Amino acid sequence: MDWPALTLSLQLAAATTLLLLPLAILLARPLAWSRFAGKGLVEALVALPLVLPPTVLGFYLLLALGEHSAPGRLYHALTGRTLVFSFDGLLLASLVFNLPFAVQPIQRAFDAIPRGSREAAWCCGLSAWRTLWRVELPLAWPGLLSAIVLTFAHTLGEFGVVLMVGGNIAGETRTVAISIYDRVQSFDESGAAAMSALLVAISFAAIGTLNVLTRRIGRDGHDRV
Amino acid sequence: MATIAAGLSVTLRQRKPVPLECTLDCAPGELLALVGPSGSGKSTVLRCIAGLHRPSQGRVECGRASWLDRERGIALLPQHRRVGMVFQNYSLLPHLSAQDNVALALWQLPPGQRAAQAREWLARVHLHGLERQFPAQLSGGQQQRVALARALARTMTVTDEPAVLLLDEPFSAVDQVTRRKLQQELARLRRELSIPIVLVTHDLDEARMLADRMVLLHHGVSLQSGPPEEVMTRPANAAIAHLVGLGNLFEGIVGGPDANGKLVLEWLGRRLEVARNPGFAQGDKVNWVIPPEGILLHRSDRPSRGEAENPVSGRVVDCVVLGPYTQIMLRPESDQGKLPLTFSVPTHVAQRNRVAVGSVARITLLAQAIHLMRWEDSGRGERR
Numbered sequence: 001m002d003w004p005a006l007t008l009s010l011q012l013a014a015a016t017t018l019l020l021l022p023l024a025i026l027l028a029r030p031l032a033w034s035r036f037a038g039k040g041l042v043e044a045l046v047a048l049p050l051v052l053p054p055t056v057l058g059f060y061l062l063l064a065l066g067e068h069s070a071p072g073r074l075y076h077a078l079t080g081r082t083l084v085f086s087f088d089g090l091l092l093a094s095l096v097f098n099l100p101f102a103v104q105p106i107q108r109a110f111d112a113i114p115r116g117s118r119e120a121a122w123c124c125g126l127s128a129w130r131t132l133w134r135v136e137l138p139l140a141w142p143g144l145l146s147a148i149v150l151t152f153a154h155t156l157g158e159f160g161v162v163l164m165v166g167g168n169i170a171g172e173t174r175t176v177a178i179s180i181y182d183r184v185q186s187f188d189e190s191g192a193a194a195m196s197a198l199l200v201a202i203s204f205a206a207i208g209t210l211n212v213l214t215r216r217i218g219r220d221g222h223d224r225v
Numbered sequence: 226m227a228t229i230a231a232g233l234s235v236t237l238r239q240r241k242p243v244p245l246e247c248t249l250d251c252a253p254g255e256l257l258a259l260v261g262p263s264g265s266g267k268s269t270v271l272r273c274i275a276g277l278h279r280p281s282q283g284r285v286e287c288g289r290a291s292w293l294d295r296e297r298g299i300a301l302l303p304q305h306r307r308v309g310m311v312f313q314n315y316s317l318l319p320h321l322s323a324q325d326n327v328a329l330a331l332w333q334l335p336p337g338q339r340a341a342q343a344r345e346w347l348a349r350v351h352l353h354g355l356e357r358q359f360p361a362q363l364s365g366g367q368q369q370r371v372a373l374a375r376a377l378a379r380t381m382t383v384t385d386e387p388a389v390l391l392l393d394e395p396f397s398a399v400d401q402v403t404r405r406k407l408q409q410e411l412a413r414l415r416r417e418l419s420i421p422i423v424l425v426t427h428d429l430d431e432a433r434m435l436a437d438r439m440v441l442l443h444h445g446v447s448l449q450s451g452p453p454e455e456v457m458t459r460p461a462n463a464a465i466a467h468l469v470g471l472g473n474l475f476e477g478i479v480g481g482p483d484a485n486g487k488l489v490l491e492w493l494g495r496r497l498e499v500a501r502n503p504g505f506a507q508g509d510k511v512n513w514v515i516p517p518e519g520i521l522l523h524r525s526d527r528p529s530r531g532e533a534e535n536p537v538s539g540r541v542v543d544c545v546v547l548g549p550y551t552q553i554m555l556r557p558e559s560d561q562g563k564l565p566l567t568f569s570v571p572t573h574v575a576q577r578n579r580v581a582v583g584s585v586a587r588i589t590l591l592a593q594a595i596h597l598m599r600w601e602d603s604g605r606g607e608r609r
Binding site for chain 2: 114116117119120121122123124125126127130134135138139
């Protein structure tokens with residue numbers, strides 16, 4: 001069992017989820033409620049990682065974050081580190097390839113909130129910020145939960161993009177998925193089997209928890225509108 | 226609970242998305258009904274007052290506070306207007322209990338006071354004991370009460386700011402028994418309120434029962450305002466007569482005064498006495514209406530000998546029993562192909578007088594009830 005790889009994967013998944021959630025909320029609200037020029041384009045861009053081969057996405061991220069790219073140089077100037085083949089770059093890539101998994105469920109959840117609920121809050125004198133916390137997020141909770149679980153589970157399992165952007169550096173960019181591939185390459189089938197089984201268990205537990213939590217919300221009448 | 230007395234004054238104008246050309250005023254403590262058929266823009270006017278819709282032109286003033294003034298670039302957010310709003314479908318927040326829904330409007334109070342205040346408001350709308358229920362567990366009538374309690378809580382928390390209560394068809398989603406009960410409660414409750422109340426409704430009877438004054442709205446244009454009784458019995462023109470459901474709309478010519486000096490209306494060769502002349506001269510062509518309650522049926526066993534007020538005899542062309550009331554259509558004798566008069570009598574009266582299709586009946590057109598209007602050519606064609 002490659003424990004450092006598992007720890008790294010869990011760290012990456014937790015960091016991705018934590019950073020992506022507010023970002024996705026910020027992006028999903030206008031997509032659900034506003035009409036603006038280029039909305040279709042933004043939605044398409046958000047969905048792109050769903051259909052793009054991971055290697056293609058990884059290739060472009062490699063170019064975009066590389067030493068000769070503007071973000072890469074800026075990051076190097078600020079921290080003295082490179083973005084590619086590092087945990088930081090991996091995290092950045094992870095935020096990009098998880099975008100649809102976080103944004104889409106949240107957008108659907110915001111979409112389902114009746115306009116009247118927000119208007120009622122405004123007419124009660126609640127500011128936009130208070131309305132977000134007291135009305136919008138509680139009502140969008142099932143969507144937020146889906147986004148959290150999907151992002152977390154998907155980060156644990158991503159292979160192509162991680163390999164392209166992060167490579168295979170133990171303790172820095174070698175995730176569980178990469179480690180499993182390594183074991184198979186070196187004919188360590190039992191090691192690969194153990195780690196695969198662990199990933200299956202974690203994913204299964206995540207989806208199960210999601211289902212139980214969403215069903216409880218439904219039973220309390222919380223998401224009924 | 227005293228709130229400073231401040232009236233509401235609204236002028237709105239826009240072309241899109243819904244055309245609006247509306248003026249209304251509502252005094253402190255007054256209940257103003259905004260009445261019109263569906264699609265007439267009533268809800269949009271209410272949303273403009275609440276700040277949920279921004280018209281391209283207009284002003285909304287509540288007391289000395291300017292909530293909207295497009296010319297001066299003022300357009301306060303709904304949060305900054307002290308508006309208690311009861312939405313048509315109530316818009317209760319499904320994830321909050323009845324008490325928390327009301328407490329939401331009390332967020333300006335210290336946290337310790339909110340729950341107690343919310344319970345007090347719920348008790349005022351007779352929901353004691355249901356504080357912990359979620360909206361989905363409440364009946365339609367109970368939901369409406371929670372919405373009303375929430376709106377009242379919002380308008381009454383800070384009492385030194387001008388406030389209004391807005392009710393958007395609040396009784397349309399409940400059954401009739403509940404509706405009657407809620408209407409009575411509102412009639413009782415409003416006596417304790419000293420803020421302007423605007424009630425949107427398409428129900429003329431509701432306006433008549435609850436409102437001090439009404440504004441009639443059609444295609445976004447405010448056509449006439451005044452006490453409901455006045456708008457519904459003395460419409461300004463034929464189009465308004467149609468909108469308030471006055472079917473007895475006819476044409477006539479103002480005649481000279483009769484022997485007693487009373488104004489006379491010439492109609493189908495008859496001379497009808499009219500009690501009120503809004504300023505027409507002899508020979509003027511007019512439209513005139515008479516509300517059904519201004520028509521009285523004579524007793525068949527004791528025919529009047531001509532001394533009755535404006536007697537008209539004719540043949541019954543239609544007779545429909547509508548429960549306790551019977552609707553009668555009478556075509557006056559010597560009719561020149563004109564429309565019949567429609568009126569209602571208690572069903573037992575219709576039976577005792579043997580009113581049936583084809584029978585002859587005599588009626589009185591009360592001089593007090595006849596209302597003269599400026600003649601308009603289009604008056605006839607719009608009849609539905």
